[in-house]
Amino acid sequence: MTFEGEYNMKLIMLGAPGAGKGTQAQILSEKFGIPSISTGAIIRGAIKNETPTGKLAKGYIDKGELVPDQVVIGIIKERLSEPDCKGGFILDGFPRTIPQAEALYAMGIEIDKVVDIEVDDDQIIKRLSGRRECPVCGATYHIENNPTKDGKTCDKCHAQLVTRKDDNPETIKSRLDVYHSQTEPLIEFYKGKGNLLEIDGGKTLSEATEDILKALSD
Ligand code: AMP
Numbered sequence: 001m002t003f004e005g006e007y008n009m010k011l012i013m014l015g016a017p018g019a020g021k022g023t024q025a026q027i028l029s030e031k032f033g034i035p036s037i038s039t040g041a042i043i044r045g046a047i048k049n050e051t052p053t054g055k056l057a058k059g060y061i062d063k064g065e066l067v068p069d070q071v072v073i074g075i076i077k078e079r080l081s082e083p084d085c086k087g088g089f090i091l092d093g094f095p096r097t098i099p100q101a102e103a104l105y106a107m108g109i110e111i112d113k114v115v116d117i118e119v120d121d122d123q124i125i126k127r128l129s130g131r132r133e134c135p136v137c138g139a140t141y142h143i144e145n146n147p148t149k150d151g152k153t154c155d156k157c158h159a160q161l162v163t164r165k166d167d168n169p170e171t172i173k174s175r176l177d178v179y180h181s182q183t184e185p186l187i188e189f190y191k192g193k194g195n196l197l198e199i200d201g202g203k204t205l206s207e208a209t210e211d212i213l214k215a216l217s218d
Contacts, residue, residue: 015117
């Protein structure tokens with residue numbers, strides 16, 4: 001499969017928490033040799049390092065709420081100005097609101113494709129409950145759908161996997177509510193721009209990857 005414009009490809013991964021955005025972004029990042037940028041991972045790093053941004057964001061992330069637009073827009077502006085983004089990038093978890101999407105346009109960034117991974121809420125709840133994360137490199141796994149080789153440690157850096165603090169039943173519910181009210185309107189927004197690819201994320205991980213690659217090459 002060949003990809004026209006494979007280089008300098010600018011992608012957005014859209015979808016509910018747990019839809020598989022991060023996992024698919026990691027796969028595409030390796031395939032295309034462009035960075036996958038997760039605002040959630042950047043924010044968790046800032047919280048761990050107790051930076052001013054981390055301190056501000058902690059209350060929101062713990063409750064499953066969105067961090068204010070201006071804070072996240074600042075984070076993404078800084079990250080996209082780094083040299084590794086010159087050849088393209090994949091945004092995982094940004095934008096999550098219409099003002100964030102508008103801010104990307106205001107930065108003069110032209111997105112090639114928006115990959116919307118669709119999964120129903122019942123499946124999302126099951127997926128998030130079984131999700132595990134590497135605290136060192138941020139790679140994500142699932143105890144059944146995408147386990148590590150030994151079921152306990154990260155395949156890449158061998159750190160002991162952890163369950164994210166916001167992957168608990170109560171916070172999962174508020175994150176889903178936030179997704180439906182604040183992020184889902186982006187589907188219509190990008191449909192209107194003509195660059196939305198709708199992917200059935202209810203399939204297996206590798207089937208969804210195949211569908212994404214096919215949609216990107218069409
Ligand atoms: P994620 O790792 O993408 O599931 O993000 C985890 C949490 O980080 C979210 O529940 C939000 O609290 C925060 N977050 C990540 N990305 C954004 C964003 N684009 N806008 C606002 N909050 C965000």
